[in-house]
Amino acid sequence: MSHVLPHSDALLARINEAIDSYFSRNTSESAAINMYYEQLWRDMHRLIRSGGKRLRPQMVVSAYKAFGGTGEERIIAVAAAQELLHMSLLIHDDVIDRDFVRYGVDNITGNYEKVHYAIVTDPTDRLHYAQGASILAGDLLIAGSFQLMAESGLDAVDIVEIQKIHSRSIFEVAGGELIDTESAFRRPGEISTKAVALYKTASYTFVGPLLIGATLAGIDEQSKAHLKEYAQNLGIAYQLRDDVIGVFGKEEQTGKPTTSDIREGKYTYMVEQFYARATREEQERFDLYFGDKNIEQREVEIVKDLLRTSGALARTEEAIDRYVHQARAALGRLGSQVGSLDDLELLITIVTKRDK
Amino acid sequence: MSHVLPHSDALLARINEAIDSYFSRNTSESAAINMYYEQLWRDMHRLIRSGGKRLRPQMVVSAYKAFGGTGEERIIAVAAAQELLHMSLLIHDDVIDRDFVRYGVDNITGNYEKVHYAIVTDPTDRLHYAQGASILAGDLLIAGSFQLMAESGLDAVDIVEIQKIHSRSIFEVAGGELIDTESAFRRPGEISTKAVALYKTASYTFVGPLLIGATLAGIDEQSKAHLKEYAQNLGIAYQLRDDVIGVFGKEEQTGKPTTSDIREGKYTYMVEQFYARATREEQERFDLYFGDKNIEQREVEIVKDLLRTSGALARTEEAIDRYVHQARAALGRLGSQVGSLDDLELLITIVTKRDK
Numbered sequence: 001m002s003h004v005l006p007h008s009d010a011l012l013a014r015i016n017e018a019i020d021s022y023f024s025r026n027t028s029e030s031a032a033i034n035m036y037y038e039q040l041w042r043d044m045h046r047l048i049r050s051g052g053k054r055l056r057p058q059m060v061v062s063a064y065k066a067f068g069g070t071g072e073e074r075i076i077a078v079a080a081a082q083e084l085l086h087m088s089l090l091i092h093d094d095v096i097d098r099d100f101v102r103y104g105v106d107n108i109t110g111n112y113e114k115v116h117y118a119i120v121t122d123p124t125d126r127l128h129y130a131q132g133a134s135i136l137a138g139d140l141l142i143a144g145s146f147q148l149m150a151e152s153g154l155d156a157v158d159i160v161e162i163q164k165i166h167s168r169s170i171f172e173v174a175g176g177e178l179i180d181t182e183s184a185f186r187r188p189g190e191i192s193t194k195a196v197a198l199y200k201t202a203s204y205t206f207v208g209p210l211l212i213g214a215t216l217a218g219i220d221e222q223s224k225a226h227l228k229e230y231a232q233n234l235g236i237a238y239q240l241r242d243d244v245i246g247v248f249g250k251e252e253q254t255g256k257p258t259t260s261d262i263r264e265g266k267y268t269y270m271v272e273q274f275y276a277r278a279t280r281e282e283q284e285r286f287d288l289y290f291g292d293k294n295i296e297q298r299e300v301e302i303v304k305d306l307l308r309t310s311g312a313l314a315r316t317e318e319a320i321d322r323y324v325h326q327a328r329a330a331l332g333r334l335g336s337q338v339g340s341l342d343d344l345e346l347l348i349t350i351v352t353k354r355d356k
Numbered sequence: 357m358s359h360v361l362p363h364s365d366a367l368l369a370r371i372n373e374a375i376d377s378y379f380s381r382n383t384s385e386s387a388a389i390n391m392y393y394e395q396l397w398r399d400m401h402r403l404i405r406s407g408g409k410r411l412r413p414q415m416v417v418s419a420y421k422a423f424g425g426t427g428e429e430r431i432i433a434v435a436a437a438q439e440l441l442h443m444s445l446l447i448h449d450d451v452i453d454r455d456f457v458r459y460g461v462d463n464i465t466g467n468y469e470k471v472h473y474a475i476v477t478d479p480t481d482r483l484h485y486a487q488g489a490s491i492l493a494g495d496l497l498i499a500g501s502f503q504l505m506a507e508s509g510l511d512a513v514d515i516v517e518i519q520k521i522h523s524r525s526i527f528e529v530a531g532g533e534l535i536d537t538e539s540a541f542r543r544p545g546e547i548s549t550k551a552v553a554l555y556k557t558a559s560y561t562f563v564g565p566l567l568i569g570a571t572l573a574g575i576d577e578q579s580k581a582h583l584k585e586y587a588q589n590l591g592i593a594y595q596l597r598d599d600v601i602g603v604f605g606k607e608e609q610t611g612k613p614t615t616s617d618i619r620e621g622k623y624t625y626m627v628e629q630f631y632a633r634a635t636r637e638e639q640e641r642f643d644l645y646f647g648d649k650n651i652e653q654r655e656v657e658i659v660k661d662l663l664r665t666s667g668a669l670a671r672t673e674e675a676i677d678r679y680v681h682q683a684r685a686a687l688g689r690l691g692s693q694v695g696s697l698d699d700l701e702l703l704i705t706i707v708t709k710r711d712k
Binding site: 026029030033034036037040088092095096098116119120125128129131132133135136138139140142143144146147150151155156157159160163164166167170171172174175176177178179181182184185186191195199 | 487507
């Protein structure tokens with residue numbers, strides 16, 4: 001966990017305590033059912049403690065304060081619920097992407113495979129059971145995110161209200177995930193990369209947490225519309241920045257090889273811009289290397305050059321500026337609120353100027 | 357849908373209308389995101405309309421009426437939510453069990469595979485994407501079950517209360533599913549078949565729906581404890597009856613080959629009883645055929661005979677009687693409530709005397 005936003009150490013510790021408390025309680029309740037179920041809960045707890053910046057819980061708190069909410073300890077459990085949803089999506093994404101590592105450690109599938117190595121000897125069966133455990137783990141954490149809200153002790157009317165927002169986030173992020181997967185085998189441009197950024201990223205990373213925090217602080221409907229516009233635009237800018245970093249970022253800062261998006265052939269807004277602008281010859285050269293898992297560093301540099309010289313990188317930076325501008329304009333329309341919008345101002349800078 | 361309980365045609369139609377309305381709304385909202393997302397929603401709608409007795413929604417209504425609830429139309433959406441949870445579990449179970457058919461038609465994975473046959477030519481990739489769509493579909497319906505409650509218009513305090521029950525059901529059913537899967541490669545007897553019946557079946561099929569209906573009717577804490585005991589015992593009896601039908605039932609009544617549980621080697625309470633009672637010689641004979649996908653009818657009959665002669669079948673029938681007795685005793689302690697317990701009495705007969 002790190003200080004994404006200027007929250008106190010004490011607040012960050014309380015978010016982690018709420019997460020720990022949720023997993024500890026479920027671990028002991030699962031032990032009453034069966035030791036193998038207990039193992040699954042312990043493993044989910046291990047995974048969520050292995051990484052994650054707690055960005056979404058922090059945003060719940062920032063929005064709560066920005067709109068005049070007081071006594072932030074009241075909403076810690078609801079903030080932590082956002083991390084459960086995030087973890088559930090990561091666990092299910094990893095099944096869909098056939099990944100075994102998350103936060104630099106074994107994910108649920110990876111750990112299950114190791115634990116069952118000697119017990120389930122057929123590798124296909126073992127993988128399948130391991131993915132089954134991951135499916136159940138993700139299911140539990142989706143339900144858990146609603147449960148933390150239901151058990152938060154907040155006013156029931158508020159709980160029901162934020163659950164409607166939460167349900168909408170899940171509706172959008174599942175759609176974003178589906179079309180992102182679908183884009184792997186559809187024609188370039190058929191699925192809008194902006195739609196993927198809006199639904200897969202902005203929805204549950206920005207819109208949901210910010211609206212939930214603000215709703216608990218009693219935001220009015222008019223302001224809610226502005227806040228949503230801010231969140232959607234910022235979320236898209238965040239994803240576009242992520243895509244740029246994924247290609248042009250420095251490995252020592254991102255912690256992952258900056259060639260992996262190129263080797264995977266990740267279809268991003270920047271790549272979409274490339275195809276829209278490059279000559280046929282440039283496209284043919286690009287296609288030769290982009291998405292090829294075995295290319296060398298020299299060929300990675302050719303791809304990067306093509307993204308630069310075609311103007312795709314510049315267009316992406318312009319788009320980021322445009323979305324940031326819109327986010328800032330929406331924020332401007334929120335000027336009359338009770339609290340301070342400093343955190344939301346700061347968030348714009350953090351999100352778009354970062355290099356990892 | 358069929359009249360499991362003596363509800364009116366109008367009520368059953370309203371349950372289906374609530375389900376239809378949920379899927380229609382989400383289908384049109386998904387269309388605003390992307391046509392492929394809309395396809396997924398249409399397909400979920402198709403699947404839920406292809407089968408299912410709506411047992412769980414009917415139980416919500418029965419319990420609501422039994423404990424003095426009036427105006428059953430108020431709780432239809434919450435009743436329908438139980439069918440969403442059920443469907444989400446079936447969809448994810450089918451991924452875990454590598455099944456492609458449900459209710460005699462393509463499930464989400466099966467349909468996705470057909471639709472993408474020409475588009476994704478690698479069969480491993482195609483299966484993987486198809487299962488990814490099923491994972492997302494199940495996620496959406498878990499969230500949808502909470503959403504239907506949140507949007508039900510009921511008193512917010514009641515909504516929060518039933519969501520706590522609902523969360524607990526999901527916690528238990530995931531545990532039951534996990535240990536049932538685990539039992540496929542653990543030593544016989546290591547995982548209790550009673551625990552599987554209690555957590556995988558009774559939890560969300562009986563306990564959750566009945567407690568939710570009764571809670572909305574304002575049941576007191578003491579009665580809630582009795583109702584839970586009734587539901588748990590009845591749920592276990594239901595599963596044990598299912599296991600007997602799975603081996604000794606008639607194909608024309610169950611609609612599936614009654615040899616499939618034997619060919620799969622499904623480890624049930626009855627099989628557990630067999631291993632506890634049979635001689636070593638009988639066990640060796642049993643092991644020769646049980647779980648062998650290629651056995652013939654003659655060998656199926658040998659397995660059935662062994663289950664009979666060992667006393668495993670009789671012991672299972674005794675166990676069903678015992679759980680029914682306990683369910684009935686718990687029901688007896690509920691005598692003083694406002695409404696009528698006729699439906700709950702009837703449910704015992706329906707559940708345990710059925711032949712399909």
